[in-house]
Amino acid sequence: MALPRVLVAAPASGHGKTTIAVGIMAALSRRGLVVSPAKVGPDYIDPGYHALATGRPSRTLDPWLVGEERVAPLLARGATHPVAADVAVLEGVMGLLDGRLGTDGFASSAHVAALTRTPVVLVVDISSTSRTVAATVLGLTRIDSALEVVGVVLNKAGTPRHGAEARRAVEGVGVPVWGVLPRDAAMHVPSRHLGLVPAAERGRAAATLDHIAGVAEEHLDLDALLAAAADAPPLQTTPWSPAQALGREPATLPDDAPVVAVAGGRAFTFRYPETVELVEAAGARVVEVDPARDTVLPERTCGLYLGGGFPEVHARALATNRELVGQIGAAVAAGMPTVAECAGMLYLAESLDDHPMIGSLPARAAMGRRLTLGYREGVSLTDSVLGPAGTTVTGHEFHRTTTDPPAGTSAAWRLGERDEGFALDPAGTGRATLIASYLHTHWAGSPAVAASFVDAVSEHDRTSTRRGAGGVDPTQGSTRAPLRRADVLTRDSPREPKGHPSRTAPTRGTSPSGAGASQETPVDPLRHHGDAEVAEELVDLAVNVRLEQPPAWLAAALRDELDAVAAYPDPTAARDALAARHGLRREQVLPTSGGAEAFTLLARALRPLDPVVVHPQFTEPEAALRAAGHEIRRVLLRADEGFALTPSALAEIGGADLVVVGNPTNPTGVLHPADVLRSLARPGRVLLVDEAFVDAVPHEAETLLTGDLDGVLVVRSLTKTWAVAGVRAGYLAGDPELVAALAAHQPHWSVGSLALRVMTETATPRALAEAGRAAQETAVWRRHLLDGLHALGVPTAGADAPFVLAQVGTGVHAALRDAGWAVRRGDTFPGLDPTWVRVAVRDPLTVDGLLRELGHLLHRRTA
Structure with a gap:
């Protein structure tokens, strides 16, 4: 069959072949071409980006997993199913010649290129070299006569001059250069402990992909690449067929076919498309x-396949x-x-990093320090739903977790010199019905396994039917704890806070109760913070810190700073x-020990006669003013007006000589227009x-x-975006006379060396670019949360902060805690009542778990 195709490879891992390959796929797709993606090697994550770029599943081409004879047919399957592709783009693995150890490159990119007679495009990182890159390219073009290197992409050029030097060198040895890409941090795809973050988990994956496609279109000669792809010789094979692999004729599934539930979503992203195709060809739906998200298994489920993923990252949401x-x-x-393979096994364990899981396996799982990685040949140790004892499969391991099965537990596989996994028969059927292991298998290489599994599923279906169940009954098997509060099902009908006939209300200090953080009992709003809502066993959506730990570069800078902490801190550099970060003069900026110190300095330095705090908003400014003896007047913004600074609200501020307002406001998430805020600045008033x-x-x-700061002070915090709440890094900026007045009340050395280092590091262009990308990602995640809440009929306020204010109803806050979810109580902010909660924006999978639980609670209310 004629199939234009290229394989994107590199001299080693880390040269950028995934980014370039995905960029080529996306750019060609934007031209209107149908692109068939494929990946060399046992990889689940890169194919997710391939599918996002092309709209088609990516085929894994691994001679070890599927056999040499199936590599070309699987490539042909991807290029013809569901419709014929215009071009195939294959992404290599590791270095061009790197394959299974001890086999002279078996299952390497070069091996697959030779098996499929596919031209090779080299991606080479030139960030630390220039002309020497020509020697690397020349060596790779000559080392194997079966390879045809048709072009080179030079990646990460420091300057145009640097890129031109490397281009001349490579072209001087007779290899065409199809593009030189500059360093571009936005082309970096985030990583975690097993490699890239899956596309399904990345809120900004689509936006990043669009950017990468644009860079590819700008810097790569795609026409030359397509011409080389078109010159590839005909593929001497026929497409792989799941039915033929099983020795059957293709057939349409009957309506009463048994159902196999396959784990998916953002926590279970790892499976080969051929697994599903084989199961369906064998007769199961x-x-x-x-x-x-789903609270029940599909109706008539008679089999379960739990593939790979990252349940350790989302253990609380799953639990x-x-x-x-x-x-x-x-x-x-x-x-x-x-x-259950790898992640699926962790999900079935008793616990995962101390979070309770399903408990079907007698073992606990936890993250470990060592990466286990490699090809394996497995021999089954017992009769099971995958076949008789002695069944042989090929697969691979790829994990950083460990399990602790008790001695004597029946193992699933013999892997060389060791036994691994679980083969259990919990119902006493006479063979193992539960196979759980770290071993990932590609069923296209062992189609008999798929046939045996579906035969067992069909038998379970018949047995269940004889018992009268007909597969899983969605109403059975729930272990949900009963809700402890009857009023969870009564949601107040008003959409705005009650009990506030006027926007303004004089208030005086009260004694902090310090109690009730986790219960629906009164608390002093001015002394309550989101961290009081959090407990070890709860999923934290109460605290607005973006990351679980600082970025690696910031953590390294803080460790470096520890060497200098014997000296007193000097704030000058910060x-x-x-x-410089804001285009201000030094005297317009004052580093502080978080925003809290800025508010305390304000309360000490100023003597306002009529201070106004606009609520609902963060309570620390009012708490500081009260502690300094000031009597505060509140202006309460209304829910039915979107918590906006309306003309009537501005009028009620009246002649206040100090106005405190948040932007975007915590907890409403409302971003007030800068022009409206500037209208509050006037002679004799501090804003x-x-x-x-x-x-x-x-x-x-x-x-x-970014404008006139006369009479204006702005408070900033660095703790939320950069996950350094324990360091307390913030600053205030504005009118230099006001800044000087507040600085006069600041104790010597109140801001420590670590906090000052945070300020200098996060003011760099690199950090600002990273913060910008994080803001874009947060916006996508926030939209996911808002869409989910609105689909449940939950009113929300604001849409411009890393949190969302939602009116969920009376008692829902406590019910969510009972179900394992921590959100911030709304009535801990002046102007809000208990029907409101503030929800921190998190990754979509965590949000999906919250929406699932909230939907269940609201459904119970209406049932």
Whole structure:
């Protein structure tokens, strides 16, 4: 068959072949071409980006996993199913010649290129070289006569001159250069402990992909690449067929075919497309189930396949789905045929990093220090739903977790010199119905396994039918704990806070209760913070810190700073860095020990006669003013007006000589227009704007630090975006006379060396670019949360902060805690009542878990 095709390879890992390959796929797709993606090697993550770029599943081409004879047919399958492709783009693995150890490159990119007679495009990182790159390219073009290197892409050029030098050198040895790409941090795809973050988990994956495609179109000679692809010789094979692999004729599934539930969603992203195709060809219907969102298994489920993914990253979200956890546990215990590979095994364990899981396996799992990686040949140790004892499969391991099965537990596979996994028969059927292991297998290489599994599923279906069940009954198997509060099902009908006949209300200090953080009991709003809502066993959506730990470069800088902590801190460098970051003078900026110190300095330095705090908003400014003896007047913004600074609200501020307002406001998430805020500045008045979260707004829209600052003070915090809440890094900026007045009340050395280092490091162009990308990602994640809440009929306020204010109803806050979810109580902010909660924006999978639980609660209310 004629198939234009190229294989993107590199001299080693880390040269950027994934980014370039995905960029080529996306750019060609934007031209209107149908692109068939493929990946060399046992990889699940890169194919996710391939599918995002092309709209088609990516085929894994691995001679070890599927056999040499199936590599070309699987490539042809991808290029013809569901419709014929115009071109195939294959991404290599590791270095061009790197394959299984001890086999002279078996299963390497070069091996697959030779098996499929595919021309090779080399991607070479030139960031640390220039002309020497020509020697690398020349060597790779000559080392194997079966390879045809048709072009080179030079990646990460420091300057145009640097790129031109490397281009001349490579072209001088007779190899065409099809593009030189500059260093571009936005082309970097984030990584975690097993490699790239899956596309399904990346909120900004589509936006990043669009950017990468644009860079590819700008810098690569795609026409030359397509011409070389078109010159590839005909592929001497016929497309792989799942039915033929099983020795059967293609057939349409009957309506009463048994159902195999396959784990999907953002926590279970790793599976080969051929697995699903083989199961369906063998006679079962595949239905995806998302363990983070779905509360029941699909109707008539008679088999379960749990593939790979990252449940360790989302363990709490999975654990809180108690109804599905209970149903899966009951189904497995009843003998439902179940295959769990790696992540699926962790999900079935008793616990994962101390988070309770399903408990079908007698083992606990936890993250470890060592990466286990490699090809394996497995021999089954017992009769099971995958075949008789002695069944042989090829696969690979790829994990950083460990399990601790008790001695004597029946293992699934003999892997060389060791036994691994679980082969259990919980219902006493006479063979193992539960196979769980770290071993990932590609069923195209072992189609008999798929046939045996579906035969077992069909038998389970017949047995269940004889018992009168007909597969899983979605109403059975729930272990959800009963809700402890009857009023969770009563949501107040008003859409705005009650009990506030006027916007303004004089207030005086009260004694902090310090109690009730986790219960629906009164608390002092001015002394309550989101961290009081959090407990070890809860999923944290109460605290607005973006990351679990600082970025690696910032953590390294802080470790470096520890060498200098014997000296007293000097704020000069930090003050200059912050001033330069905003285009201000040094005297307009003052580093502080977080935003809290800025508010305390304000309360000590000023003597306002009529201070106004605009609520609902962060309570620390009012708490500081009260502590200094000031009597505060509140202006309460209304929910039915979108918590906006309306003309009537501005009028009620009246002649106040100090106005405190947040932007975007915590907790409403409302981003007030800068022009409206500037209208509050006037002679004789100090305007304090709390911009603690404006760095989470794309382009820092509506900040007041870009214009006239007479009479204006702006408070910034660095702790949320950079996950350094324990360091307490913030600053204030604005009118130099006001800054000087506040500085006069600041104790010597109140800002420590670590906090000052945070200020200098996060003011660099690199850090600002990273913060900008994070703000864009947060915006995507926030939209996911907002869309989900609105689909449940939950009113929200604001849409411009890393949190969302939602009116969920009376008692829902406590019910969510009972179900394992921590959100911030709304009535801990002046102007809000208990029907409101503030939800921190998190990754979509965590949000999906919250929406699942909230939907269950609201459904119970209306049932």
